[in-house]
Amino acid sequence: MSKFARPAIPDAFLSRADRVVPPSGFTARLTQFTAAAMAFLAVFALALSLATGRLAERWSSELARAVTVRISAPVDQMTIQTAAVERVLRTTPGVSSFRVLDEADERALLEPWLGPGLPLESLPIPQLVEIVEDDAGIDTEGLRLRLSAEAPGAVLDDHSRWRQPLVEAASRLRLLGLVAIVLITMATGAMIALAANSALAANREVIRVLRLVGARDTFIVRAFVRRFTLRSLGGALAGVILGAAALMVLPGADQGAGFLTGLRFQGAEWLWLFLIPPVTAIVAFVATRIAAFRALKEFT
Amino acid sequence: MIQLSDVSYGYDGRELLSHIDMNLQPGSFHFLTGPSGAGKTTLLKLCYADLVPTSGHIAIFGKDLAEMDRDAIAYARRRIGVVHQDCRFLDHLSISDNILLPLEVSARDNEAHHLQELLSWVGLSDRANALPPEMSGGERQRAALARAVIMSPEVIIADEPTGNIDWEMSQRLLDLLIELNKMGKTILIATHDLNLIRTAKKNVSARVLRIRDRQLTSAGADL
Numbered sequence: 001m002s003k004f005a006r007p008a009i010p011d012a013f014l015s016r017a018d019r020v021v022p023p024s025g026f027t028a029r030l031t032q033f034t035a036a037a038m039a040f041l042a043v044f045a046l047a048l049s050l051a052t053g054r055l056a057e058r059w060s061s062e063l064a065r066a067v068t069v070r071i072s073a074p075v076d077q078m079t080i081q082t083a084a085v086e087r088v089l090r091t092t093p094g095v096s097s098f099r100v101l102d103e104a105d106e107r108a109l110l111e112p113w114l115g116p117g118l119p120l121e122s123l124p125i126p127q128l129v130e131i132v133e134d135d136a137g138i139d140t141e142g143l144r145l146r147l148s149a150e151a152p153g154a155v156l157d158d159h160s161r162w163r164q165p166l167v168e169a170a171s172r173l174r175l176l177g178l179v180a181i182v183l184i185t186m187a188t189g190a191m192i193a194l195a196a197n198s199a200l201a202a203n204r205e206v207i208r209v210l211r212l213v214g215a216r217d218t219f220i221v222r223a224f225v226r227r228f229t230l231r232s233l234g235g236a237l238a239g240v241i242l243g244a245a246a247l248m249v250l251p252g253a254d255q256g257a258g259f260l261t262g263l264r265f266q267g268a269e270w271l272w273l274f275l276i277p278p279v280t281a282i283v284a285f286v287a288t289r290i291a292a293f294r295a296l297k298e299f300t
Numbered sequence: 301m302i303q304l305s306d307v308s309y310g311y312d313g314r315e316l317l318s319h320i321d322m323n324l325q326p327g328s329f330h331f332l333t334g335p336s337g338a339g340k341t342t343l344l345k346l347c348y349a350d351l352v353p354t355s356g357h358i359a360i361f362g363k364d365l366a367e368m369d370r371d372a373i374a375y376a377r378r379r380i381g382v383v384h385q386d387c388r389f390l391d392h393l394s395i396s397d398n399i400l401l402p403l404e405v406s407a408r409d410n411e412a413h414h415l416q417e418l419l420s421w422v423g424l425s426d427r428a429n430a431l432p433p434e435m436s437g438g439e440r441q442r443a444a445l446a447r448a449v450i451m452s453p454e455v456i457i458a459d460e461p462t463g464n465i466d467w468e469m470s471q472r473l474l475d476l477l478i479e480l481n482k483m484g485k486t487i488l489i490a491t492h493d494l495n496l497i498r499t500a501k502k503n504v505s506a507r508v509l510r511i512r513d514r515q516l517t518s519a520g521a522d523l
Contacts, residue, residue, distance in 0.1 A: 205388075209389075212348075212388065215374060216405075
């Protein structure tokens, strides 16, 4: 075999078909670059999707377990109605614990908006009761009815009014991440198919000669599929390593900083990265195979 | 082996071959002659299924071409050795690799040990590692013949095999083809070189076919 016959792939990986089709130079580098860039983007799309999933779950579970009772009553009725609410809560199934917020708690809640040194005693501030549900949860409708009967000034707030839009927003972000992954996969397939078409066009004469000496389509297709699959796999590996390194550089998740700092994978989520190179290789395999069989139709 | 029945072929609305009947019997030796542009190469291409007839039927090794899928055509081509006019080598492969190509694509490269013998037969033992562009016209034609016979095909088709080489080399190539015919191979050679045909007829029982006005006829006694 002459030195010109060798593509830049180790001999052990060369099939018979690889040996007779010349190396495709520019298209090979294009495929590797495309696979690397797409894998890099896929890492971030995956990170976005997983992070928003975690966020939606956290918001949902944290808020779902916290219910508040707000008591608005004249000053002389406040103690009576608060006691009535406490009585009701003690006998309500699903209540794990509850706490009547004292003046210091309420001042702390209002301070960010109204500033320090509030004369709370002169303001008609409602009394708040914070309830923590147990795993079984509270029948909010039943509790609402009991409260209206025994403490008319008490209003049950299960936070669903503002919890739902937040959870929905996070879920949509997660969906966007998944859509981005699908689009990246499809774009990878399309770009590899284009590169394969270009390589097939550049090797028209080789393909023609191979057909004339009795090569079956599968023999010819194998050469292109094999090399595009291996190059995509190599490119995707590089892209994933770069993407993972970029994620590592991001600040770690911390409770106060929120969403952006929580983009880094957590625990077993890092294992998702191992899926990207093989998926890229499978996409390259399918895209090249379809492109090659289609291109071969024009040869007798 | 290869039978054409009432075959016509046209391209771009123009008929190049009209109602051709031809039958290549096993072990036969045929010359195909006619002026340049008469359609000799087209007829040969129809014989190895590189072209599909506009009308009529072609049977290759008993199978109707119209019913053969792409794999069947590939398998049939392994039984037909073709010496193309322009040789059709892959320039990035050495001449040895080019000669071995039919074995390689057929997963029969375990038979590659015949290569040295074959190179010696066509007188190219010392050119095994040369690249096609580095070789002379005669060397290329002999290498093309070596590639055509490496699969031990039943039929050998040669398109102007002596077109670009001197008389001495033409004689040598012709001797090789006659030798193959004596080994039982069916030979079809397209040529416009009447001297070559006359020389061959002294050594082998050859039938001469002529394409004229898109029709195929048997050549007269002048040959």
